[in-house]
Amino acid sequence: MDMVAMEYKRDDKLKKEDVNMLQVWLKSQPHLPEMTEQEIIWFLKSCYYSNEAAKSTIDKFFTMKTLCPEILRNKDLKQKGLQETINTILYIVLPTEGYALGIARLMDVNAEKFNFHEACRLSDMVMMLDMFKTGTKDGIRCCIDMQGATFGHVARVGIISLKKFVFYFQDALPIRLKSLHFFNSTPVLDTVLTMIKPFLKKEIAEMLYVHKTVKDMQNFVPLECFPSDYGGKATSLAELHEKMKKDVMENGEFFAHLDSQLVDEKKRPGKPKNEMDIFGTDGTFKKLDID
Structure with missing residues (x-):
């Protein structure tokens, strides 16, 4: 049994239809990289099956990776x-x-x-x-x-x-x-x-x-x-x-795949994000909104 099938089998709160909705949403976000079904499951599960929270976390995840290559x-x-x-x-x-x-x-x-x-x-x-x-x-x-x-x-x-x-x-x-x-x-x-x-x-x-x-x-x-x-x-x-x-x-090979998943800010709907949008200038974090 592959890992995706195992995720659905061992967690009855994880719904295929919710994952499908996130896959559809991802296609409407041209700035985000492609994701596997397994990767989408990681975010949906970590966000306690909330699609909206998963969308926000996915955006933050790839934006942070893109803006912070040093770590x-x-x-x-x-x-x-x-x-x-x-x-x-x-x-x-x-x-x-x-x-x-x-x-x-x-x-x-x-x-x-x-x-x-x-x-x-x-x-x-x-x-x-x-x-x-x-x-x-x-x-x-x-x-x-x-x-x-x-x-x-x-x-x-x-x-x-x-x-x-x-x-x-x-x-x-x-x-x-x-x-x-x-x-x-x-x-x-x-x-x-x-x-x-x-x-x-x-x-x-x-x-x-x-x-x-x-x-x-x-x-x-x-x-x-x-x-x-x-x-x-x-x-x-x-x-x-x-x-x-x-x-x-x-x-x-897996780590090379992770490195390849970056945000293209030129394609982000609305205003492109930068480090100031995330961290601000006063030492506190700002909310990273998604479009």
Whole structure:
């Protein structure tokens, strides 16, 4: 059974007629790239089956990718910076009995090897590849292990790039975010949160939690769902890292496809969009309307 058929089979709230309506709408939007049926399903499901919300998210997704190539495009696996980051950072999505579990952490704590742009790019690649290979999720809890993070790492984070990625993550990425957790908290975390919080929507800020250790997260995710390094039953972080690297390196064709899906602002009905339309000039985000 192909992935599209599986999506319909395992989710009776997902309706073929709603997907068809979005396919028709897409043809009326000459500025948007072509999408597969599977890709349309990602957005409809992430928007809780609302066609109007899906339309808005689709537009934001492709517009952000087009305007922010430094963090969301150029997924060339031969690129030196990306290859270094694949070895430096782990981001993996694990299945659980409840919501999926996303785990991010440094595998090499040398701050000189940390590239924030490439870290954004890699996390996007992993999340999109997981949807492509395993299908949509009812929700995901994203967990960031702060072990090894230093002020040297924070110094390499550009505030404008951070703003762009936070916007993309909370408003454009086709996932159902259920909670955002930082654990193994260190003094540097206060600085990280000070940087991030001004860009978070209220509903996302209310999903953010800080934990001293992974055990403190058990009210959200059973400990057994975590990698063995944390006392769970999943395989080790080292094995998961090797799996992530293998999956990424074997799917260059998929990433090239993602890179090709861009907005043509010259063809957008109404006024073309630019970064000021999305971010404004006062540090706050503006609503990205669709025509």
